[in-house]
Amino acid sequence: MENLIGLLVAVPLLGAALLLCGGRRLDGKGHYIGTVLAAASFAIGAVLFADMLGRGEHDRALHSKVFSWIPVGGFRADVAFQLDQLSMTFVLLITGVGTLIHIYSIGYMEHDERRRRFFGYLNLFLAAMLLLVLADNYLLLYVGWEGVGLASYLLIGFWQHKPSAATAAKKAFIVNRVGDVGLSIAIMLMFTTFGTFAFAPVLSNAGDAGEGKVTAIGLMLLLAACGKSAQVPLQSWLGDAMEGPTPVSALIHAATMVTAGVYLITRSGAIFNAAPDAQAAVVAVGAVTLLFGAIVGCAKDDIKKALAGSTMSQIGYMILAAGLGPIGYVFAIMHLVTHGFFKAGLFLGAGSVMHAMNDEVDMRKYGGLRKYMPVTFVTFGLGYLAIIGFPGLSGFWSKDKIIEAAFAKGGTEGWILGGAALLGAAITAYYMTRVMLLTFFGEKRWVPDEEGHEPHPHESPSSMTIPMIVLAVGSVFAGGLFSLNDAFLKWLEPVTGHSHGDSPLSAAAVTGGTMVVLLIGVALAWAQYGRRPVPRTAPRGSLLTRAARRDLLQDDFNHVALVKPGQYLTRGLVYVDHKLVDGVVNGTAASVGGLSGRLRKLQNGYARTYAVSMFGGTAVLIAATLLMRAV
Amino acid sequence: MSFPLLTATALVPALGAVATAAVPAAQRAAAKWVALGFSLVTLALAAVVLVRFDPGGAHFQLTESHPWIKDFGVRYELGVDGIAVALIALTAVLIPFIILAGWHDADPLEGARPNRRWRPTQGFFALILMVEAMVVISFEATDVFLFYIFFEAMLIPMYFLIGGFGDRAGGRSEEETATQRSYAAVKFLLYNLAGGLIMLAAVVGLYAVTADQLGTGTFSLQEIVQARTGGHLDMATSTERLLFLGFFFAFAVKAPLWPLHTWLPNAMGESTAPVAVLITAVVDKVGTFAMLRFCLQLFPEASKWATPAILILALISIIYGALLAIGQRDIKRLIAYASISHFGFIILGIFAMTTQGQGGATLYMVNHGVSTAALMLVAGFLITRRGSRLIADYGGVQKVAPVLAGTFLIGGLATLSLPGLAPFISEFLVLVGTFSRYPVFGVIATVGIVLAALYVLILYQRTMTGPVKDEVRSMPDLRVRELVVVAPLIALLIFLGVYPKPLADIVNPAVDHTMSVVDKKDPKPDHPVTDAGWFSYSPKSEGASHGGAQHEGAHHNGAHHDGASGGAK
């Protein structure tokens, strides 16, 4: 069994190698190879899952050491995998959703001549992501961590001929790098504190390493999580990342990669448990981001950007939950999984809409699509209900629990967080309803694209609809299934631990509140976009709206605070290097040259002058010798 | 007296240089093949060295020692430790690729007047082999004087390589290019000569000191180290510091360390890509190598004394080099500044005085050599295609020449030390090593990671992505020869990134030895964890004394159930 774990990573990696090095001769069947290999890794995952279920709840974890990676002095890093319930959850999510999206891409990328490479990148991503969740030490996790970053870079910039795509890809990678700095510093701290950075020893000793150090580690891990999961303040890349093909947005920027931060925090639970301050920071980040993302989501007219905002906000929920400590870990992961289903479904739906509307992304130019693409409409609708937390659907179960947990944090803090979570739920309902209405209801607001083709929407091919259907099913039932006598809780508890906080409000009260705010949000959206017709061009809108359209000025801030100064700095330094550092050297050379020029005058070429100098020289020599003898 | 393997390793390329130069002017192709052949023989010999070297064995192995200049106690003394072996291997591996990559760089221009005496091609490859010979022997020399001679002699062929075979793709007028080139060559020569002369003074001083204290003056590294450990030799603090500075200055120029770096961008910018690789990947390594071998082992106390200053300079190099790389408009100069940043890391690692730092620095030397070679050579291919070094002249190459772009990207990712590729390991080791002794410096150095990403990706974005420029529209993709050059390097990068253990095993003992000479110990972790192998961690075990959990783990070493459950109850 242990060896299968390694295989889990190796299979998609092999796919990536094949497809990227295979050359043109694989163009014809590249996508099938990629899909099959993804499915194969899913199958392996399933086998392992079955095996794991077959064992007792406390000895479910598997471990396989492949080889010793970096042995230098006390610094030992192994390439070793650990498969426990938490990793298992992710493995299934990643390979499952991944496979679906591979299938979807076969249809979606049909007309792209670089489809083979696209599937290669997708497989590369799967491999890296699996490595991330299967690693048994932080350094190996770091490899996966950057690996998914690379895959994301390649996929966002997949249409590199578009400068916007290239820029977005670069931005994503660099912002992630900032987060990675956090992770690497965290690892260094672990090494200097514990002399190791493998999960088990670090976590089991986190308790008594001294709060200061643990807090530092926690904060650094949080920084890493912010980078990868697009949390404030490192959130700015996610919106631009939508430049990538829609399947990418679905797989990487909704379902799996962006949730790596949640995984990291949950995995490092012991550290955060030991560092309340770090936890507080996590919670704050989560709360802020969930509102931030929601607000941005309300203002965007680009359907994908709107969904991106929502992703941000949903991950905010997860981070919030993870920050709550043992109360929240399980629910964070649970929401992560359900979110993986419905958000992926939503993105695929959006993709199929764009596919139908010849790649128009502005929702204001959609409208009334429900009768043209029923399957998309239904699946998208189910995803919509799930995300706003319609009772009974996945979102309901997971999000509700998070809000409860937030209140259960207790004290004013609990109230603030709970309030934020509730508010977030309301806004979520609002913007998702907005998306729904703008896209599928109302009258047609279609416009011909630049070639002048009237869009004639049609249902997408089955290769695209089937995954959507599957995901829709998932987003309907997953939550319920998990919550069936707390199956998911029991499943994860051994790894993450769990504790029931004492909520000031009863579960029923929270649920009721959620329902209320949900209805308010939907009603508002309906009032604004359902009843009256929607203008094709967005109205100027309030100050907040305009700010939100610009992602609440995050880019402007970065530009002013970082980019500009950086540019000035580099320009200045180039000048300094040329004029100052180099100038000093050249100056010395010049002065020497000048001096020698002066001395050259002595060499007037008259033999007799030289003779005199020799004459005098000998005289001096004699004098010297005489003096020496005299002394 | 066994077969003098090390001498042979250095001698073969030297002979190759002679043979190549002797090829009649007419057969240019023959000259190339001769050069390639000799470089491959050298590679084979280096491989033999690698095999014969026993990591567990004595510190210096395969030693040879003959008196050379008796009056001054100068000996022809060779010997390799793990670090030297690694670097010799690197050199021997890179040279064939450099030769292959420069296959057409020294062909006479079409317009050139056919002159029966004129033989640039022969000269080019002969000089490269000459450089290889000198580099190899300076890696092998354990006699300071012997080392010094070749350390300096290296400059001569390098000077001609830079000044004589410039980059034809200057995008400038002929004489402008010529002046720039000679400026670069002279700058290179003067900088390094200045360093070398100061070192010469220090070498003489060292002789004086040893002669003064040991009776007979010696240049032999082993003897001096033994005498020092044996207590027969203790230099006056001031003397030691002066000598140290003398040595360090030369190595810092060669390395190059800020602010002695300005020769590198010119040299790398003006010379052809293979020569640029030769400079940064092979020759400059001698500088960092010598810091590790001579500065630290001859003057441990002074090294410790100078450490803070040097670390700060290294930090400046890292950040400064990266920032300037971002600001460059010329591809090759950009790579040059990136190298400056990387050398900052290497020096940081060396003087962090930790096992991780120095081991990492050594691995860094090797990895940086390979990665820069990959990136620079691909850049060279790109430049020869378009005939311009300005980033602004490119765009959308990725669409026309995907393989070229791909290899370029991989080279770039290696340069920004992406995990999974070789440089990541070394860089991380250096960072950890630094952090564990000087946390602040470690944190500052990590900024370099972000900046690296910035300059590499900006370069890639501006050249490879975006709409295709008309000038590059007809650009051919990599040819077979070029693939043969790049592919193995990339393979090596990946292999060393995934499985660096063999290299690390060779290097570690040497590093430990250096550490013991400097008598520094790695700082101990504050809460050391008895390494209990893997055990299923479960948060519940926090309630119980974690010691128990550890103990459980300890005796279920590597097993994966009972320990966990025991810990869990």
Next chain:
Amino acid sequence: MNPVNYLYLAALLFTIGAAGVVIRRNAIVLFMCVELMLNACNLAFVTFSRLHGNLDGQIIAFFTMVVAAAEVVVGLAIIVTIFRSRHSASVDDASLMKL
């Protein structure tokens, strides 16, 4: 009288010769002055050989003469060549050593 006086004389002659080399412009005279210096040396050698009572000094003087002969031959040849090219025997005219 002490033969050392010969040495004083030699020194005097040598100095005069040297001064001549320095102040005269005519190459030929220059050479004569050189000859004068050589002769002064010879005188010194001979005197020394007398003082020490062995003939080595004379031998050296003898060799000096031979060398002087050779030097004169070549030197005069040079002068003639120079004169041929620039119609002057003045050493100041051959001042091309400066840039």
Next chain:
Amino acid sequence: MSGGALAAAASTTSTGEALQFWVLGTVAVIGALCTILMRKAVHSALCLAGTMIVLAVFYLANGAYFLGVVQIVVYTGAIMMLFLFVVMLVGVTAADSLKETLKGQRWLAALCGLGFGILLCAGIGNASLTTWNGLGQANSGGNVEGLASLIFTKYVFAFEITGALLITAAVGAMVLTHRERTERARTQREQSEARVRSGRNVPPLPAPGVYARHNAVDIPGLLPDGTPSDLTVNATLRGRGQIRDVSSEALAELAALEQRSQRWLGRKGNGTGKPSGGAGKPGASENGENGEDGESAGSAPNPRGVAK
């Protein structure tokens, strides 16, 4: 005791030698000074020869019989002759002014010379050579034999090398003085054509010497107005500035010619003696003036000297 007598360290020399030293030494110094102070190379050469002869005597006095002879034969015989030869070649009358052209050269020279001499003398002075052992023993077997035995045993290599040196010198001299023809010699026809083409003095140059009575190639011909024309004088002489200014003399000659022709016209008949006498007077007068002319020509500053 006989050998001992020879080997005995003496402390003084015979008064005869002392006398000879003081007299001839003065001569030698004067000769040397003249060598460097004479304006004409020839005079310098002669003075130098004198000095050398004096030195030869000193050699003999110091018991270096062989060297003394060689000094006279080789130096004053061969080398000085060589000098004079070259002097003649370069121009016997060419005298260079002693006007110093290099700034401060003379002062420096004087300073150095003075210091040098003083230092040398000081050096000799504190060498404290009071006693010496003469060459009696060394020369007992005969000076030449002694030298020979040394040259051919102890100094044989030096001797051989000197031989080589001499040969090299001989070859070198030849090589130096041998003029390599870089281009084909122009034939007479070409030369004449060139001259005609250039258009400058197409006819042969006017002959020098106003009067054919003596072979005065350095006397320029007179133009009709009585002014001398340099063109009539050989280019080399012109180059050396060795042109005799004859204008005044020429006018006198003209006057003489006038009245002589009057006489001729006056009475014919016994004109045989007269011309000779007439020929004698101007000849004598010319001889008389010849010297001062030389002086005047010499005193005329050397154009090259000024040019510098």
